[in-house]
Amino acid sequence: MxxxxxxxxxxxxxxxxxxxxxxxxxxxxxxxxxxxxxxxxxxxxxxxxxxxxxxxxxxxxxxxxxxxxxxxxxxxxxxxxxxxNLLREGNLEESALVDVWLDVEALQFDPVMHSVFYQHRVVPVLGGTTDAKMVEVSIGKLKKVLDVYEAQLSKHRYLAGDLVSLADLSHFPETHYFMEMPHAAVFDSYPRVKAWLEDLMSRPAVKKVVKMMGQETH
Amino acid sequence: MxxxxxxxxxxxxxxxxxxxxxxxxxxxxxxxxxxxxxxxxxxxxxxxxxxxxxxxxxxxxxxxxxxxxxxxxxxxxxxxxxxxNLLREGNLEESALVDVWLDVEALQFDPVMHSVFYQHRVVPVLGGTTDAKMVEVSIGKLKKVLDVYEAQLSKHRYLAGDLVSLADLSHFPETHYFMEMPHAAVFDSYPRVKAWLEDLMSRPAVKKVVKMMGQETH
The missing domain is CATH 3.40.30.10 (Glutaredoxin)
Incomplete structure (x- = not known):
């Protein structure tokens, strides 16, 4: 096949x-x-x-x-x-928690991360000027999300519990770019979030894809 | 229990x-x-x-x-x-298509519908004025989504195939409010989308929840 x-x-x-x-x-x-x-x-x-x-x-x-x-x-x-088993399939409760935190990533984390990325990386390429006010609003929203993550990661090793899941991994692509941008230090106030990200970034699969992300393409 | x-x-x-x-x-x-x-x-x-x-x-x-x-x-x-079986659980391909169209609803449809709702229903309550330009941009985005839906619904009775799923039902709450707002006529250009919505709205479960949505609450 x-x-x-x-x-x-x-x-x-x-x-x-x-x-x-x-x-x-x-x-x-x-x-x-x-x-x-x-x-x-x-x-x-x-x-x-x-x-x-x-x-x-x-x-x-x-x-x-x-x-x-x-x-x-x-x-x-x-x-x-x-x-x-990164969806925790076969366990009704565990898989529901993966769904919860994957939706948090998609609907609360990703939009604010993407907004900052867009302002810092895309707008200048299009000939525009980064809208500092819009970045500030997004960073404010990001902090509210990270407050929740910090509390959750003080109770469990990963977002959906003590086992890694798609809900965690799904965060790495936007975060990888964010860490190279002016506001990366925002994460310094969230030690458990930082440790969780370092743990994710050390996974062989993530390291391999990060390398692919840095290669020349169209 | x-x-x-x-x-x-x-x-x-x-x-x-x-x-x-x-x-x-x-x-x-x-x-x-x-x-x-x-x-x-x-x-x-x-x-x-x-x-x-x-x-x-x-x-x-x-x-x-x-x-x-x-x-x-x-x-x-x-x-x-x-x-x-509104997730089409147990069928790998069918459940994947439910996931696809549920993500389309969450990430492409709902944000533009909510933006129009916010401008027409929330901003005036907060003492502000509806931003007509922002509504126009959202309606433009909505039309692009509805173009895709119209094409999909010309191939299948429902978004994820010929059986109703959560991907369809998930659309009804925002759509119910939209149909009472100034831009409801946008849907008139999409006959298959309109027929699909009418089909959804005729379901006893949807009718019951629509009635609950209209009742007085805090």
Whole structure:
């Protein structure tokens, strides 16, 4: 059977999220670059895979998927083992807590992180000026999220309990970029969050994807 | 065993999402009002259930959950039957497609719908003036999402395939309010989307929750 395919490149945080899941389970996969400079993301073949013309898209045989967290769930569900069960599938309570904290990541953490990234990294490239006020608002929101994380990580080693899950891993792509930006020191006030991030960043699968994120692509 | 408890009231769209799942499976549950006027959402007992001080929160025995879609997944997973399997659990491909379209709802549909709701319904209550420019931008984004939905619903009866799922139901609370606002006519250009919504709105569980949404609460 042909290996699974991921369409997109590693520097995109939503692609990196899927890649780390594939690396965690040790899956064989092909990474197919989508060249934004020649608008390949809006080409008919990519729109058939992802109707919003975004990355990633994903193929496994006849199945086409998009949305990075949905792809991640599929991969982790299909290839779960006793050792690698990052959705805590089979345990109703544990899997519910993974769902809770994955939704927190998607709906509360990621939007504020992305907003800062956009202002610092994208706006200047587009010829604009970083909106300091907007960054400040986002940092304020981020602190409220980190207050909750610090409390949660004082009770458990990971967000959804004492075992690592997709809810934790899903945080690394945006955080990786944030740590290279002017506001990285915000995390210094949250020692348990910092220790948790260092633990995540030390995982072989994360290290491999971080390396891929730093490589030249379109 | 004590019935499940939902903390929050039906007019909140995120509470309504959970309620419709409970009604679809015919569960017994208690709805416990959280009085925002006396800041009950920030009281220690509610923060213990939902550390962000938001609604809903949810309790089933010793298990406490928050985030409406995570609660919905838990309820539908725990009480799934041959007849009511709104996550398409047990089928790897079908459940992955439910995940895809639930993420589309959460990350692409809901934010633009909520932005319009906020401008038309919340800003005036706070003594401000609706930002017409911001509404226009949101409506533009909504149309792009509805273009994708119209195409998807020309291939399948529901978003994730030919069977109804949480991905569909999750749309009804924001849409219910939108249909009473100045831009409701946007949907008229999308006949398949309109037929899909009418189908959803005709479900007994949805009708029951819509009625609850219209009742007086704090």
């Amino acid at each position: 042909a290996p699974m395919k991921v369409f997109g490149s590693a520097p995109f945080t939503n692609v990196a999220r899927v890649l780390v899941c594939l690396e965690e389970i040790g899956a064989e996969y092909d990474l197919v670059d989508i060249d934004f400079h020649v608008k390949q993301h809006k080409a008919p073949e990519q729109l058939a895979r992802n109707p919003f013309g975004q990355v990633p898209a994903f193929q496994d045989g006849d199945l086409l998927l998009f949305q990075s967290r949905a792809i991640s769930r599929y991969v982790l569900r299909k290839y779960k083992t006793e050792e690698v | 004590a019935p499940m408890k939902v903390f929050g009231s039906a007019p909140f769209t995120n509470v309504a999402r959970v309620l419709v799942c409970l009604e679809e499976i015919g569960a017994e549950y208690d709805l416990v009002d959280i009085d925002f006027h006396v800041k009950q959402h920030k009281a220690p007992e509610q923060l213990a259930r939902n550390p962000f001080g938001q609604v809903p929160a949810f309790q089933d025995g010793d298990l406490l959950l928050f985030q409406s879609r995570a609660i919905s997944r838990y309820v539908l997973r725990k009480y799934k039957t041959e007849e009511v």
